[in-house]
Amino acid sequence: MNNLIDELTPEEIAAGDVAITSELVPWHFPMMNDNVRNDAYEKALKAALKNGGTVLDIGSGSGLLSMMAARHGASHITTCDFVEMVAEKAKIITARNGFADKIQVINKLSTTLVPGTDFPERADILVTEIFDNGLLGEHALVAIEHARKHLLKPNAQLIPCGARVYAMCIESSEIYKNHRVETISGFDLSAFNQFSSYEYSGYHIEKSEHKALSKIASIFEFDFLKDTKDESVEITFEVTESGLCHAVVYWYELQLDKDTIISTAPYLPQLSCWKQAVQLLPKPMNLTKGETLKLVAHHDNEAIWFNRL
Known part of the structure; x- marks a missing residue:
């Protein structure tokens, strides 16, 4: 364990107990390593951001989709995750990759976010991957419908759209x-x-x-x-x-x-x-x-x- 601690920065140690293993978030690892999924999401984000815009990313995870959005020209990205240690890790990862000024990570459920209070304004684009093996088990329909009505601009683009x-x-x-x-x-x-x-x-x-x-x-x-x-x-x-x-x-x-x-x-x-x-x-x-x-x-x-x- 001492070797593991030696490899962590003080910020990373503060962001989560190093004794906590990946047992609490095992599903993230196959997703992060799924190149077909990653390439498809990046392709869609690149197309959606051809004229720029702001992005709301529901379900931060590692912050990967938010960083893709930043790479392709989003002026501001708001991302949220209700698991505190995951949200804290996303903050570390996005900052380490040079996007601290563009990506705002919030430790909340998306259905509790308020534009103008939690983040600057309604977003132009929604991106999310809160889908389980059965599609609906992570409350994707509820989150997307709420975002469409309360967190996005009229005619905002949804990724995915169906x-x-x-x-x-x-x-x-x-x-x-x-x-x-x-x-x-x-x-x-x-x-x-x-x-x-x-x-x-x-x-x-x-x-x-x-x-x-x-x-x-x-x-x-x-x-x-x-x-x-x-x-x-x-x-x-x-x-x-x-x-x-x-x-x-x-x-x-x-x-x-x-x-x-x-x-x-x-x-x-x-x-x-x-x-x-x-x-x-x-x-x-x-x-x-x-x-x-x-x-x-x-x-x-x-x-x-x-x-x-």
Whole structure:
């Protein structure tokens, strides 16, 4: 530990207990190292800033997106993160990279920010990456809608400006056994499944044993420039392979701008920092090639989920 402390500046030691490990913020590291994601966001920011402007970055993390915005000509960037030690580290990183005069880091939720009090004025551009494996789990819809109404100028550009969600049915005894139990050593343990979450879990499904059982279905489309209401839609999956359906797996595309998309789909040449969201069925279902399976897809401001019709 002494060697670690020797490598830190006094400011870094003051900004956080060096005994705190990355356990509190593990998701940041895959994101920071995702070059496909980074390049796409930088491309969109460069295009948005061709005539300059001010930027609001919701979810500071390391400050990477804010520094990209500064590099491409933003006159002022306000970024916020509600995790204190993350916000403090973003201040150190942005200052170390020479942007202390351009990037203002605030340790608050974006929904508590007040233009003219917390930062100079409403911003011309919003950039954010507060999306989890299931798209909505980090309250992205709430934050974006609030920003559009209270933190941005009229006709501000949003990065991303929308998202599309896709899904398919899969067979995967491996994933199922990670979250469910049936008969073990001759004993019925299925009552223990009451403690299992019926929400989604994140998987890179190509790393798990599985079989696709259906065609890919389009589920939802979100336009972040408009208010979003809770929605339920009937989805018909065309079954392409016979098998035991354990789960619905879904993923999304982020539309950063009209020319730039990030996909969290499986089977891409390079794995995304985001995994696919897998929702297990309460009980596995036998599916036969050629038939259809009807489910109802729902979303509110926090999650997407599926039920039998």
